[in-house]
Amino acid sequence: MITGVQKQYVNNPHLDNMEEDILYHFNLGTKTHNLPAMFGDIKFVCVGGSANRMRSFAQFIHQQLELPGNADDIRDICEGTDRYSMYKAGPHGMGVPSISIMLHELIKLLYHAHCSDVMVFRIGTSGGIGLPPGTVVITDKAVDSFFRPQFEQVVLGKVITRSTELDKGMAEELLQCSTKLPNCPTVIGNTMCTHDFYEGQGRLDGALCSFSTEEKLEYLKKAHEAGIKNIEMESTVFAAMCRICNLKAAVICVTLLNRLEGDQISTPHDVLVEYQQRPQYLVAHFIKKHLTLL
Amino acid sequence: MITGVQKQYVNNPHLDNMEEDILYHFNLGTKTHNLPAMFGDIKFVCVGGSANRMRSFAQFIHQQLELPGNADDIRDICEGTDRYSMYKAGPHGMGVPSISIMLHELIKLLYHAHCSDVMVFRIGTSGGIGLPPGTVVITDKAVDSFFRPQFEQVVLGKVITRSTELDKGMAEELLQCSTKLPNCPTVIGNTMCTHDFYEGQGRLDGALCSFSTEEKLEYLKKAHEAGIKNIEMESTVFAAMCRICNLKAAVICVTLLNRLEGDQISTPHDVLVEYQQRPQYLVAHFIKKHLTLL
Numbered sequence: 001m002i003t004g005v006q007k008q009y010v011n012n013p014h015l016d017n018m019e020e021d022i023l024y025h026f027n028l029g030t031k032t033h034n035l036p037a038m039f040g041d042i043k044f045v046c047v048g049g050s051a052n053r054m055r056s057f058a059q060f061i062h063q064q065l066e067l068p069g070n071a072d073d074i075r076d077i078c079e080g081t082d083r084y085s086m087y088k089a090g091p092h093g094m095g096v097p098s099i100s101i102m103l104h105e106l107i108k109l110l111y112h113a114h115c116s117d118v119m120v121f122r123i124g125t126s127g128g129i130g131l132p133p134g135t136v137v138i139t140d141k142a143v144d145s146f147f148r149p150q151f152e153q154v155v156l157g158k159v160i161t162r163s164t165e166l167d168k169g170m171a172e173e174l175l176q177c178s179t180k181l182p183n184c185p186t187v188i189g190n191t192m193c194t195h196d197f198y199e200g201q202g203r204l205d206g207a208l209c210s211f212s213t214e215e216k217l218e219y220l221k222k223a224h225e226a227g228i229k230n231i232e233m234e235s236t237v238f239a240a241m242c243r244i245c246n247l248k249a250a251v252i253c254v255t256l257l258n259r260l261e262g263d264q265i266s267t268p269h270d271v272l273v274e275y276q277q278r279p280q281y282l283v284a285h286f287i288k289k290h291l292t293l294l
Numbered sequence: 295m296i297t298g299v300q301k302q303y304v305n306n307p308h309l310d311n312m313e314e315d316i317l318y319h320f321n322l323g324t325k326t327h328n329l330p331a332m333f334g335d336i337k338f339v340c341v342g343g344s345a346n347r348m349r350s351f352a353q354f355i356h357q358q359l360e361l362p363g364n365a366d367d368i369r370d371i372c373e374g375t376d377r378y379s380m381y382k383a384g385p386h387g388m389g390v391p392s393i394s395i396m397l398h399e400l401i402k403l404l405y406h407a408h409c410s411d412v413m414v415f416r417i418g419t420s421g422g423i424g425l426p427p428g429t430v431v432i433t434d435k436a437v438d439s440f441f442r443p444q445f446e447q448v449v450l451g452k453v454i455t456r457s458t459e460l461d462k463g464m465a466e467e468l469l470q471c472s473t474k475l476p477n478c479p480t481v482i483g484n485t486m487c488t489h490d491f492y493e494g495q496g497r498l499d500g501a502l503c504s505f506s507t508e509e510k511l512e513y514l515k516k517a518h519e520a521g522i523k524n525i526e527m528e529s530t531v532f533a534a535m536c537r538i539c540n541l542k543a544a545v546i547c548v549t550l551l552n553r554l555e556g557d558q559i560s561t562p563h564d565v566l567v568e569y570q571q572r573p574q575y576l577v578a579h580f581i582k583k584h585l586t587l588l
Contacts (some may be wrong), residue, residue, distance in 0.1 A: 012503035097389025101491045107501035145448040154439040155493045156513040197395045199449045207401035209306035219450040
């Protein structure tokens with residue numbers, strides 16, 4: 001029995017007529033798994049691109065929330081498939097198409113599991129524009145390569161445009177949380193989402209490059225003037241899908257380099273690992289606060 | 295010392311001026327690794343979306359080519375990172391952005407390693423249109439959601455259009471190889487590449503759906519009339535990048551279902567595993583033939 005509360009998360013009249021729903025890329029199904037029992041308690045969903053990073057985040061948050069059991073034992077709920085991992089926190093691969101598959105199935109999972117009052121966080125890495133490496137950017141607006149706050153989705157050969165507005169309250173509250181943490185320089189700003197890491201982000205070091213250093217810098221400076229603080233590859237579809245499915249959402253990415261100064265990520269591995277923990281600490285602090293553990 | 299033979303694979307004047315090139319997502323670099331020694335012998339590169347599938351393909355081809363050493367011991371060359379695996383054969387994640395990062399770094403790797411006469415294969419899975427599940431489709435033209443044989447890349451905020459033509463000789467020779475294999479029904483046809491698995495491929499079972507069953511079928515039938523035999527999510531950028539970088543390339547995907555009959559992949563796991571082996575057998579046969587082992 002699905003109530004109005006849960007139905008808010010999907011926007012598809014066909015789902016009601018399906019006898020079974022197989023979440024193919026998660027290796028889960030409504031007939032093979034008791035989704036309400038497995039996932040009905042979900043209030044916070046954290047997604048990120050890399051499987052290792054999400055595994056260490058799952059262990060970290062397990063410890064932070066003082067949950068029972070051994071943090072090292074966290075079992076991967078999607079272990080039957082190698083495309084995504086899920087510890088009630090899952091990686092989404094790289095790029096808009098990969099995260100969009102995950103979001104469709106995640107949102108259906110929340111629906112089938114009868115979840116309510118869920119908040120979704122994307123924690124990730126990015127290239128910064130005009131910020132010292134290691135700065136955490138909480139996304140105000142997710143914008144496309146033309147600096148527009150929208151996401152274009154092709155449906156049956158027609159282009160549909162969707163808003164990429166994120167939850168302002170969550171962003172402000174996350175910024176507030178950052179002031180309580182040592183070593184977590186944080187700003188709110190616009191995030192540009194591209195479909196390519198090299199040419200699409202104006203890098204000079206791909207297999208292909210048809211522009212000059214001056215043209216690259218001109219583009220990045222224009223982006224900077226449009227309030228863009230960082231560049232990554234998933235935020236527009238993440239914002240658009242969460243918004244249309246009535247999920248409160250936030251994007252929190254650390255910058256690994258300042259793109260006005262270079263293209264290659266040559267910072268030592270241990271420094272990058274420390275940078276990547278910053279969004280995790282911030283989101284963990286937010287979740288703890290909401291669970292009134294602080 | 296780079297000769298003209300190797301330089302053909304990249305199309306970027308800036309690479310010559312770089313003191314070091316870090317292939318970030320592969321965890322390899324020109325200063326930290328002897329790339330010519332590690333990879334200079336590469337003649338065939340096989341890429342696919344899923345890490346498990348590529349691992350079993352690496353073991354299979356190791357055995358087929360009667361290479362020395364234990365096939366189970368194949369070490370993952372990119373093991374320092376969890377984004378891609380590489381056994382001189384690597385997975386590329388899902389979607390155009392994910393495979394495009396991999397292709398930039400793969401093509402630079404071939405360049406730095408001084409490789410020549412390389413052929414590249416994408417082996418994958420797809421949704422079929424009007425074909426029995428399990429049919430292998432060798433791509434003639436890779437087309438976009440509007441059935442156009444082109445790939446649009448945004449570079450510094452401007453849209454660049456690239457041809458997605460693949461190597462006709464390789465496609466014909468692969469089709470010829472398929473006739474020598476038992477249980478490997480194979481056709482040549484156009485492949486549609488979309489940026490989304492659900493709405494983008496006209497599926498009725500996503501978290502979002504704004505169209506009717508009739509509208510879905512109308513779109514898929516139009517695609518069928520345009521010579522499209524299957525739908526996947528990487529072929530256009532794969533074809534475009536290989537072509538512009540002078541790499542002979544082929545796309546070989548098995549169909550897991552007939553999209554005119556449904557959206558969900560509900561075929562038993564062991565049947566799907568057998569289907570997924572078909573493109574692997576076909577490419578292994580082709581490679582063996584070229585190495586005159588047959």
